[in-house]
Amino acid sequence: MVESKREVLSSSEVVDPYVTALTQFDVAADHLGLNESMRQYLRNNQRELVVHLPLRMDDGSIEVFWACRVQHNWSRGPCKGGIRYHPDANLDEVRALAMWMSWKCSVANIPYGGGKGGIKVNHKKLSRHEAEGLARRYAVAISPVIGPDVDVPAPDVGTDAQTMAWIADAYSATQGRWTPAVITGKPISLGGTVGRDAATGSGIMYVVQEAARRRGLSPSSTTVAIQGFGNAGQWSARLLAGKGFQVVAVSDTSGGIHNGQGLDIEAAIAQKNNSGRVTDYPKADRITNEELLTLPVDILVPAAFENQITAANAPAVKAKIIAEAANGPTTPEADRMLNDSGVIIIPDILASAGGVVVSYFEWVQNRSGMYWDEKEVSNRLEQVMTRAFQEVAAVSEREKLTMREAALILGIRRVVEATELRGMRP
């Protein structure tokens, strides 16, 4: 359930995600009137650990993998954020993703700072034995800087519940005790929570419902296209279809499928799980990822990678609402163009927060030892997502800002407040 090979998606303009993150920050910092020292503090990451991991491969050779864990800011609590496996993983990308996690946790108002990890690896080429070895190596290498009160990793592109289980086990071995709260997104039998797998998609469903309601769109006459068919894309498709929305197109790295009458999402997911390619689904037309982004639909959900909606394709986007399930899918220039043409963009740091919110619920359950049922998880998630949406919408209306600007300002303002209250000293 992961996406890879982002280069075959529609990126035609090379934008460093860290430049995007810093540009967004600078605009919000100007609006908030932040002083120079606070700007410097928040533009940089508090800690960046780079490690090189030797791994014995099945053929007996040893390969060395580049990996890192970046902690952007811990003023509001332990750092939180996923671990990404990708052949193109690099420090600047992880820096951007860590900074976005700070704002995301703050917008959702959960008590965490932001962090992210990455390993430069094509995980699809690893055997299960090699994948386990790599996850354990990584856990031990970053063990000095993670922990339930320090930094709590989770899944991201290329990693899943099994990866989390290996990391939890290896980290626990370094501590001499079982420490499930060091990581979230674990299998349920190891202290994972019900609802974590679906969480990012559930969050997308809540914000899309809220945006559609405000725009006067009724689900049954509202069409949706989803780019990316990993965890976030599949669950968004399934849950939106479940609420009556017409999901007419989805895509993965093999390309896209389109059926104006609506796709059978369960069949498309089964197809993806079977052959690894959603494009093997029979009852639809084949389209490219580029075509998917510019389909005449009401709602577009980019659920793949950074830099997918660019200055080159933004003028052709026809959706009225974009709900960003991926982190950083829209470049700043494309963002400006879409805003000018009246498209409502529900930004990543709000729309994709469902995953980390349910991660927070998992961490709370691990620490209290009391486990919740599905209803409790989904009720609480709905509450958090709806409140966050309403708070961002209120700032946007009051201060005449886009939803993205409003979310950044709300998120950054809370981090600034916590930083000032704590002071910038040890």
Ligand code: GLU
């Ligand atoms: N990787 C997810 C994200 O980008 C979830 C992070 C988490 O649960 O800590 O939001």
